[in-house]
Amino acid sequence: MTKYFDIFNGDADGICALIQLRLVEPLDAELITGVKRDITLLQQVTAAAGDRITVLDISLDRNREDLQRLLTAGANVLYFDHHFAGKIPVHDNLQAMIDESPSTCTSLLVDRYLKERYSLWAIAAAFGDNLVSIAQKRCSELNLNAEDIQVLRQLGELINYNGYGSHIEDLHFHPASLFHALHHFDDPREAYDSSPEVAILASGYAADMEHINALPPILATDIAAVYQLPDASWARRTVGIFANNLSQTYPERAHLILCPDGQGSLTVSLRAAKTHPHGASAFCRRYPEGGGREAAAGINRLPEVAVTELIADFERTFGSSPRKIE
Incomplete structure (x- = not known):
């Protein structure tokens, strides 16, 4: 008997991509997912x-050995992604749609x-x-009004917010549970209006953002800034949204966000400047457990002793020497 597996990133892009596919082809599949940074899922x-x-x-490069193992076993793999992939295997059982352009995502x-x-789900993602x-360009093409655009934006940001954390206990919902709660909605606007899970996320998001928005940078110039977050669940939940908000507010500035993971190391989020959305993945791949995409990337575990050199490396790569903010 054929078994089905759906393996997906626990962020908005992974969840919304799977919602689209399962609205078209419902399957009783085993779901394998985790927090956003948990990407070696094929193992x-x-x-x-x-x-x-x-x-x-999830990055093909980070799952290469297990992908090859599964292909060798005779499994059929359909792979969508926009992160760094490296060399894509050529195999009769692999259908890979991978685009590393900074102007796309997996749901698109x-x-x-x-x-x-189901383009509205792709827009939310x-x-x-x-x-x-x-x-916004896709919204214009579909002649969506301002209220609909705001709903799709808020929903996408809330689903994405739920994916951030060092471990599942940091999240409001396990990503598989959130998928189950949302996947029967043909229209994401209906999910936003009627899903109790979305209401809980909105409440949690508002409370967490009160903390994060009060944090000043520890270093900053017009083109580069560094933020150090405290060791708290709310910080781990908001690090991605915070980084994205900073890149929208300061589009000419690259941002480095450091957050303790609650286990003795730090997670790192990097956003290249919106005006030059390149280099984030290459930078993070210099470090163990680093990776991502051209405009946004991260390092899953960085030892405390490596922070000073990381900041210096960031400054050399993305900007002139940051000045300390008093």
Whole structure:
């Protein structure tokens, strides 16, 4: 009997991509996901010949060995992603739609694959993934009004907010549970209006953002800034939204956000300047457990002793020497 596996990033892009696919083709699949930074998900899959695996919004490069293992076992893999992939394997059982352009995301790739069947979910994901201008362009093409645009933006940002944390306990909902709560809505505007999970996320988001918006940078210039967050669950939940908001507010500035992971190390979020959305992935891949995409990337675990050199490396790469903010 054929087994089905849906493997997806726990952020807005991964969840909204899977919602689109399962609205078109409902499947009783095993869901494998986690917090946003939990991306080596294929190692959790044991599949046999003929099994079908859908992979969404996790780096092929970080899952290369397990992907090859599954292909060798005879599984069929459908892979959508926009993160650094490296060399894409050539295999009869692999269908890969990977685009590392900073102007797309996984949900937009799925939208194209499905011939725009559920574009509103793709737009919500693009907003959540900080592709604001791209999402707004799609809204204009669909003649959406200002209220609808705001709803899609808020929903995408809330789903994305839920994905951030060092471990599942930091999140309001397990990403698989959030997918189950939302996947039956053809229209994300209906999900925003009627889902109790969305209401809980909105309340949590408002409370958490009161903390994060009060934090000043520790270093800053017009083109580069560094923020150090405290060791708290609310900080781990808001780090991604905070980084995205900063990049929208200061589009000519690159941002480095450091956040303790509650386990003795730090997670790092990097946003390249919106006016030059390149280099984030290459920078983070210099470090163990680093990766991402051209405009936005991160490092899953950085030792405390490496922080000083990381900031110096950031300054050399993205800007002139930051000055300390008094």
